[in-house]
Amino acid sequence: MSITTSEAPKPTESARRQKTRERLMDAAFEVFSEVGIHAATVEMIAERADFTRGAFYSNFDTKEELFLALAERGNNQRLALLRQSVEHMDQILPEILGAPGAKLQPENLGLLVTSFLDQQNENSYWFLFQSELRLLAMRDPAVGSIYLEQKAAAETEFANIISAALRAVGLSSELNPLELASVLTTTYESTLQEAIMQGGPQVQKIAHELVRTKLVALITQLAR
Incomplete structure (x- = not known):
């Protein structure tokens, strides 16, 4: 199976074609959130996007290719939000600490982590999507190869962002940037999984409370 995932349109690709791809990815995520990756069919995705099967296959060779493109787009969006928060740290800190020029103290880390988490969109469906995509990647080497490339790129960028945030x-940090990024990502994902398993209507709120507590404890131990 041949799979490509680049989001950027080719030079000959029109803005309309790119918009079609975006609508298909949006529809795919909606369908996934209702039935999961494996039950989501090309027909369901195309119908949700108000396109035909032909429109789908003129943009993606397979359903797997679409889901990998969706994963790449989602990673990039979330990393961009984090990067933007770090770039505006000089504005965020005075708001959090309540005074210009105030230095961040360990007891204020929770407020900073919360401000970062609040920048993210709904994460429970995104985590479920990523979990199912990982299973698919483990079963299909063609998917797995691209998934690992995406994962490595995202972790490298996350490590750069975390380093900038600490500075x-x-x-x-006592760990190198990639190690720290890996620890924080693993902690975040396991905590979000725990919140999802608890169920209830406030998964996002519960997840943020759990994540804030665990991440602050980790950062306090690993950073100085």
Whole structure:
């Protein structure tokens, strides 16, 4: 199976074609949130996007290719939000600490982590999507190869963002950036999984509370 995932349109690709791809990815995520990756069919996705099967196959060779493109887009969007928060740290810190020029203290880390988490969109469906995509990647080497490339790129960018965030608040880590990013990502995902398993109508709120507590404890131990 041949799979490509690049989001950027080719030079000959029109803005209309790119818009069609975006609508198909939006529809795919909606369908996934209702039935899951494996039950989501090309027909369901095309119908939700108000397109034909022909429109689907003129943009994606397979359903797997679409889901990988969706994963790449989602990773990029979430990393962009984090990057933007770090770039505006000089504005965020005074708001959090209540005074211009105030230095971040360990007891204020929770407020900073919360402000970062609040920038993210609904994460429970995204985590479920990623979990199912991982299973698919383990079963299909063609999917797995591209999934690992995406994962490595996302972790590298996340490591850069975390390093910039620590520098911005005058901290450093005992771990190298990639190790720290891996630890934080693993902690975040396991905590979100726990919140989803608890169920209830406020998964996002519960997840953020759990994540904030665990991440603050980790950062306090690993950063200085």
